[in-house]
Amino acid sequence: MLQQEFLKSMRYLAASVSIISAKDSNDKPYAMTASSVTSLTLEPPSILVCVNHDASIHDHLLNDEAKFCVNLLKKNQQDIATLCSIKEKEDQRFEDKNWNLNSVPFLQGSQSNLFCNVKKYLDYETHTIIIGEVYQSHNDDGFDTLMYANGKYL
Ligand SMILES: Cc1cc2nc3c(=O)[nH]c(=O)nc-3n(C[C@H](O)[C@H](O)[C@H](O)COP(=O)(O)O)c2cc1C
Numbered sequence: 001m002l003q004q005e006f007l008k009s010m011r012y013l014a015a016s017v018s019i020i021s022a023k024d025s026n027d028k029p030y031a032m033t034a035s036s037v038t039s040l041t042l043e044p045p046s047i048l049v050c051v052n053h054d055a056s057i058h059d060h061l062l063n064d065e066a067k068f069c070v071n072l073l074k075k076n077q078q079d080i081a082t083l084c085s086i087k088e089k090e091d092q093r094f095e096d097k098n099w100n101l102n103s104v105p106f107l108q109g110s111q112s113n114l115f116c117n118v119k120k121y122l123d124y125e126t127h128t129i130i131i132g133e134v135y136q137s138h139n140d141d142g143f144d145t146l147m148y149a150n151g152k153y154l
Contacts, residue, residue, distance in 0.1 A: 014149035019084050020049055021105040022060050022068040029105045030057035031093050033085035035148055037070055045134040047114060050127045056090060061130050062121055067104045068132060072112040073146040078153050080107065081146060111146075112139045 015035035023029050036050035047070060051058050061068060073081055080096055083089050094101065098108045106113045116132025147154040 066118040069106040070114040071107040071110040
């Protein structure tokens, strides 16, 4: 009962949608849709994201050398958000020509790209809270952020 009500409350918690992207030590890229991205501190510019232990990107974020990008999506990027949230479609995620895979993978045409160094990670039950310090950030200035609430994209 409590869990059902909690799930309903979380459906009402409207959130912006990002794709977290990173590479492993063999240069293989990973990407995962995430709504748990939260601004943390301005000094230094830092964010946090909560990643399920089962996500394919998870283990590649857990070292002090790891880097990742938070690609805050625009409304016209809903298809790639879906692709990066369905496990069975993992092998199709990097077919999109808007990926730049030269260094830390990032999605061109996003609302914002925030490049981060992993600073800390905290394990909590099924998830790890990853804290990243932003070392570079760019924005597309027409505000058109993709949102998710009540089981659908808005
Ligand atoms: C809108 C939306 C937001 C999501 N937010 C998160 C999140 O913040 N953290 C997380 O671990 N999974 C989140 N997920 C689920 C993952 O995207 C999904 O489990 C994904 O398949 C995991 O990556 P993998 O397939 O590479 O293992 C979200 C899914 C959707 C549709």
